[in-house]
Amino acid sequence: MDNASKTRRLLFRLGTVLILIGICAVMMIVGRGHTVYFDNKQLEYNGTTCECPYKIKVLVKDEQVANLKAKERGMATTIGQNFAMTLKITQEKGGDEVVETYQLKLPYNMDGIVVNLPAYLEGLPEEAWMSEFVPIATESTAEDEEVPGGDEFEMEDLGDF
Amino acid sequence: MNNKSFGKKVLGFVQDNTVPLMFIVICAICIPLSGFSASYLINEIVTRMGRNIFLILCLLIPIMAGMGLNFGMTLGAMAGEIALILVSDWQIWGIPGVVLAMILSIPISVLLGYFCGKILNMAKGREMITSYIISYFMNGIYQLIVLYMMGPIIPIKHSSIKLPRGYGVRNTVSLLNMRQCLDNLLAVRVGGVKIPVLTFLIIGVLCIFIIWFRRTKLGQDMRAVGQDMNVARDAGIKVERTRIISMIMSTVLAGFGMVIYLQNMGNIATYSSHSQIGMFCIAALLVGGASVDRASIGNVFLGVILFHTMFIVAPKAGAAITGDSMIGEYFRVFASYGVVTISLIMYETKKRKNKSLVGQQLAQAQKEEEAQNNG
Structure with a gap:
């Protein structure tokens, strides 16, 4: 050659x-996946109190993923860092529904992201309305998982194929 | 005379297609006994075709190179699993996750395929048993990596993947966020049957690739090596290199196939997903009428349809016949191992028969020559 x-x-x-x-x-x-949690909870930030509306409906890709009354949390999964959501906000019981679409830039390094909707709607800085969701570690013992370790030859589980 | 030759033809056909015919009979008996509706059965078969065909197609290349049935495809399956575990930990979802896992599996598969090819070159003529044992040996290395190195050496972040003790991967890794993403994209429903068009397109591309590859210089070299290594070597073909390339190609494709297979299943059984895959893929190929030295794309499709029909109906049919569905489960395992055994025996018998036929012809020719010389 x-x-x-x-x-x-x-x-x-x-x-x-x-x-x-x-x-x-x-x-x-x-392809980075995120789980976005929506909180409809009252929040205090630098002396500003964000009151939560009576009801917020969250729609992602035209599909309702949460119907949040005060102190409630909903969630949606999304792929990529650009997240679009439509909020149908009812400020008071029996009041009119205001529909608004918002675009969020999700941080790459966070798996679960908590968005406080009242603070977000109030226009507070990102640090006020966005935080990382940290799952509570559950106590589990080593017996929960049986991993291979023996030296015996056995008939293997067929499973589905 | 005509009847005699027709009978001979039929006998020849039956002899050549014993395994597929046997499975057609088994399916014909089991299907009515199982009581499954036609739409359910077709749905299941189509799903399993999408899930398994890619994996089985990867067996064709080593057969072309005369290396027999590649039990070492398990190595590629392990590579695919490692890639999927990493992608799952990095939280890459959907189609991008599948693509990333396929690409990540390539270097691991190439390395393992090269290793396997090198060893098989040292064990010419005993490739199948060697590759079978290599897969067991490599399973130990896989367990060492997944059970001890993932966590402290290879970073694993998520507690849903990591064992509670802080290192090692759990028995089951969820692929919920990429479950059936390939199958659902472009899926079409025809009469209640879901057809995973994209998966079939990918399989189609691989089929076209295999057909095209057979006609390339490398493909021709592989066929020459498969027919006679000594003749191929005399013709200037680098036999060892060609065999290693065929193993690498098969392992890489097995890695891709495993990713397709697991995205369909939606979870990884970390320590057992790969262990039986070689055996079942080979059994399915043999059921389709392939042999140790001859296999085609048609054998793959027929094999998947027959073998998986048996797989679906056997437990129910077993329950209907004996009242215990476990009989059907055991029957599936028995049939899988049995079909491999029958095929190997038939291959060996045929080889010996041909050898003795050649010997007889040679003796006859010698006799005739001697008679001519004496005359």
Whole structure:
């Protein structure tokens, strides 16, 4: 094989690897999943009190994901960092419903994101209405999981195939 | 005379297709006994076709290279699982998660395929048993990685994946956020049957790739190596290299296949998903009429349909016949191992028969030559 074809082959391989790395990077960004939690709870921030409306309906991609009265929480899952939601807000019981669409930029590093809707609607800074959802660790014992460890040969579970 | 030759033809056909015919008979008996409706049965078969065909297609390339049934495809399955565990921990969901897992599985599969190919080159003529044992050996390494290295060495963040002790991966990893994402995209419903169009398109692309690949220089080399290694070597083909490439290709495709398979299932049984996959894929291929040295895309499709029909109906049919569904479960396992055994025996018998036929022809030719010389 001459030098020219060797170089061409090397370039082709490097190009393929670079393309694959590029696709991986894109997939990492566009495929990052988040769980967004919506709180309709009163919040105090720097002396400002955000009162919660009577009812907020949250729609994501034209599908209602939460119907929140005061002190309630709802959730939705989303892929990517751009999150669009439509809020149908009823300030008081029997009052008119105001429909508004909002766009949120979700932080990449957070799996679960809590959005306090009254604070968000009030126009407070991001640190006031956005926080990370940290699941409460449940106590579990090692007996919960039976992982392989024995040296016996046994008939394996067929399972579904 | 005509009747005699027709009878011979039928006998030849039956001899050549013993396994598929046997399974057609089993299915014909079991389907009415199971009591499943036609739409349910078709739905299940179509789902299982989408789930398994890609995995089974990866077996065709080593057969082409004369390496027999690649039990080492389990290695690719492990690569796919490791990639999926990482993607699941990084919280990459949906189609991007599937694509990322496929790409991540490539370097692991290439490494494992190269290793497997190297060893199989040292064990020419005994590739199947060697690859079978390699898969057991590699299962130990896989467990070492997943059980001890994931956590302290390979970072695993989420407690839903990590064992409570702080290292190692749980028995089951949920893939809920990418469950059937390939199957549901572009899915079409025809008469109550869900057809996963995208998955079938991917399978179609692989089929076209295999057909195209057979005609390439490398594909021709593989076929030459598969027919006779010595002749291929004399013709200037790098036999060892060609065999290693076939193993790498098969392992990479098995990794992709495992990702497709697990996204359909929606969870990973971390320590057992891969363990039986080689056996069942090979059994399905053999049920389709393939043999150790000859397999086609048609065998894959027929095999999946027959083998999985048996898989679906056997427990219910077993319950109807004996009153115990476990009999049906055992029958599935028995049939899977049995079909591999029968095929291997038939292959060996055929090989010996051909060998003795060649010997007889040679003796006959020698006799004739001697008679001519004496005359």
